[in-house]
Amino acid sequence: MSEFKIEKVDMSKDPSLERYSRQMRFGGVMEKGQRKLLDSRVTLCGCGALGTVIANSLVRAGVGFVRVVDRDFIESHNLQRQVLFDEADIAANLPKAEAAARKLRVINSGVTVEAIVTDINRTNIVELAKDVDIILDGTDNFEIRYLINDVCVKFDKPWVYGGSIGSHGQTMTIIPGQTPCLRCVFEAAPAPGEAGTCETAGVLAPIVSIIASFQVAECIKILTGQPETINRELIYVDVWENITRRIKIAPLLGKVDCPCCKHKKFEWLEGEQGSQTTSLCGRNAVQVAHRVAAKLNFDELASHLKLMGGDVSYNRFLLKFTVEEYEFTVFPDGRAIIKGTSDLDKARVLYAKYIGH
Amino acid sequence: MPIKVQIPQAMRQHADGQANVDLAGANIKELLDNLGAKHPNIVARIFENGQVRRFVNIYLNDEDVRYLDNLQTATKDGDVVAIIPAVAGG
Ligand SMILES: [Zn+2]
Numbered sequence: 001m002s003e004f005k006i007e008k009v010d011m012s013k014d015p016s017l018e019r020y021s022r023q024m025r026f027g028g029v030m031e032k033g034q035r036k037l038l039d040s041r042v043t044l045c046g047c048g049a050l051g052t053v054i055a056n057s058l059v060r061a062g063v064g065f066v067r068v069v070d071r072d073f074i075e076s077h078n079l080q081r082q083v084l085f086d087e088a089d090i091a092a093n094l095p096k097a098e099a100a101a102r103k104l105r106v107i108n109s110g111v112t113v114e115a116i117v118t119d120i121n122r123t124n125i126v127e128l129a130k131d132v133d134i135i136l137d138g139t140d141n142f143e144i145r146y147l148i149n150d151v152c153v154k155f156d157k158p159w160v161y162g163g164s165i166g167s168h169g170q171t172m173t174i175i176p177g178q179t180p181c182l183r184c185v186f187e188a189a190p191a192p193g194e195a196g197t198c199e200t201a202g203v204l205a206p207i208v209s210i211i212a213s214f215q216v217a218e219c220i221k222i223l224t225g226q227p228e229t230i231n232r233e234l235i236y237v238d239v240w241e242n243i244t245r246r247i248k249i250a251p252l253l254g255k256v257d258c259p260c261c262k263h264k265k266f267e268w269l270e271g272e273q274g275s276q277t278t279s280l281c282g283r284n285a286v287q288v289a290h291r292v293a294a295k296l297n298f299d300e301l302a303s304h305l306k307l308m309g310g311d312v313s314y315n316r317f318l319l320k321f322t323v324e325e326y327e328f329t330v331f332p333d334g335r336a337i338i339k340g341t342s343d344l345d346k347a348r349v350l351y352a353k354y355i356g357h
Numbered sequence: 358m359p360i361k362v363q364i365p366q367a368m369r370q371h372a373d374g375q376a377n378v379d380l381a382g383a384n385i386k387e388l389l390d391n392l393g394a395k396h397p398n399i400v401a402r403i404f405e406n407g408q409v410r411r412f413v414n415i416y417l418n419d420e421d422v423r424y425l426d427n428l429q430t431a432t433k434d435g436d437v438v439a440i441i442p443a444v445a446g447g
Contacts, residue, residue, distance in 0.1 A: 163444030188411035
């Protein structure tokens with residue numbers, strides 16, 4: 001007695017579609033929608049808790065091209081919620097994007113997964129965004145989200161915001177010109193330490209799955225060409241306090257004096273917002289970015305560091321070394337995450353001392 | 358029946374740990390002033406120079422007060438007011 005039209009799919013014509021048969025039987029997708037998914041391209045910004053759940057679902061759903069962008073490496077405290085990683089990835093010292101891509105390619109060899117290990121900033125965001133249909137947010141900070149928002153409004157691309165912490169999370173879908181943008185709803189980023197981070201406030205895996213799953217559902221609606229079905233509210237869920245809210249935000253469009261979508265001022269993309277050296281909030285770590293223009297030679301750097309008394313190990317993706325009370329993770333593009341300090345100046349000094357400039 | 362004000366997790370330490378505070382007030386401004394009178398330390402978490410901080414939103418019965426009458430939006434018994442900051446984690 002289903003209201004949905006049941007479409008008979010003749011798999012003998014195209015056996016490659018068999019793995020998607022249950023999704024195609026769903027009236028909202030069908031064979032037409034599935035073919036659109038297979039022809040679609042997505043950039044996923046950030047592959048941590050939300051990002052791994054999103055990437056897993058997108059690849060299983062048969063989204064034809066998924067670009068996974070992440071700046072980080074895997075630590076044991078990620079495994080509680082970052083579903084694509086395991087202990088072997090930590091032992092192999094893999095960056096998150098690379099470890100995720102390896103899993104995803106095993107899950108579905110019929111789609112293309114591109115891994116990019118980089119810090120998303122205004123110099124590379126256009127390149128990462130321009131050749132895809134939609135951007136999904138798996139980041140953990142508002143600097144990058146405002147950058148995504150700028151790019152998407154400027155180039156008229158949809159994106160889906162998601163955030164989660166503790167037992168609660170939020171998500172909203174942005175279709176430029178049709179819905180309020182992120183800056184219409186949240187005018188400014190929380191100051192460091194103000195909003196809490198997963199490191200300070202903790203996070204439960206179930207809220208991550210819920211928010212990420214909302215994001216994927218929105219993505220499937222848009223990619224199958226049904227933007228009229230998207231969620232136009234700000235969804236807020238708390239799995240511990242049993243709260244589900246749907247906040248009406250549509251009237252904010254045009255009502256608030258948004259610098260981004262109303263005045264087309266792209267302050268994060270074109271301005272001087274954002275910095276090369278960033279404190280990774282709550283982690284007692286600092287990222288020092290892109291001091292070195294050329295690709296680092298890990299063989300040379302490793303022997304230099306050993307002479308300086310450091311404990312060094314590396315593969316082609318990252319180099320780790322421990323010296324004094326600091327743990328460095330260095331990427332081939334010259335970027336480093338220095339654990340053991342939250343002091344930006346101290347981190348710059350350490351970088352100059354051990355890695356150079 | 359009073360008006361229920363929901364306090365976000367990140368601000369509860371400034372409200373004796375409470376998730377909800379029952380208050381009276383004819384509009385959002387009065388309501389939040391009454392909240393501040395009861396729990397003075399929460400004021401600086403919600404307001405900056407007399408304005409609601411830009412990453413904190415105030416929702417009245419799931420509507421954003423910015424498209425209603427902002428802090429002057431009238432409130433009545435039985436309303437639910439939620440203070441919700443942006444969620445950064447991912
Ligand atoms: Zn806007």
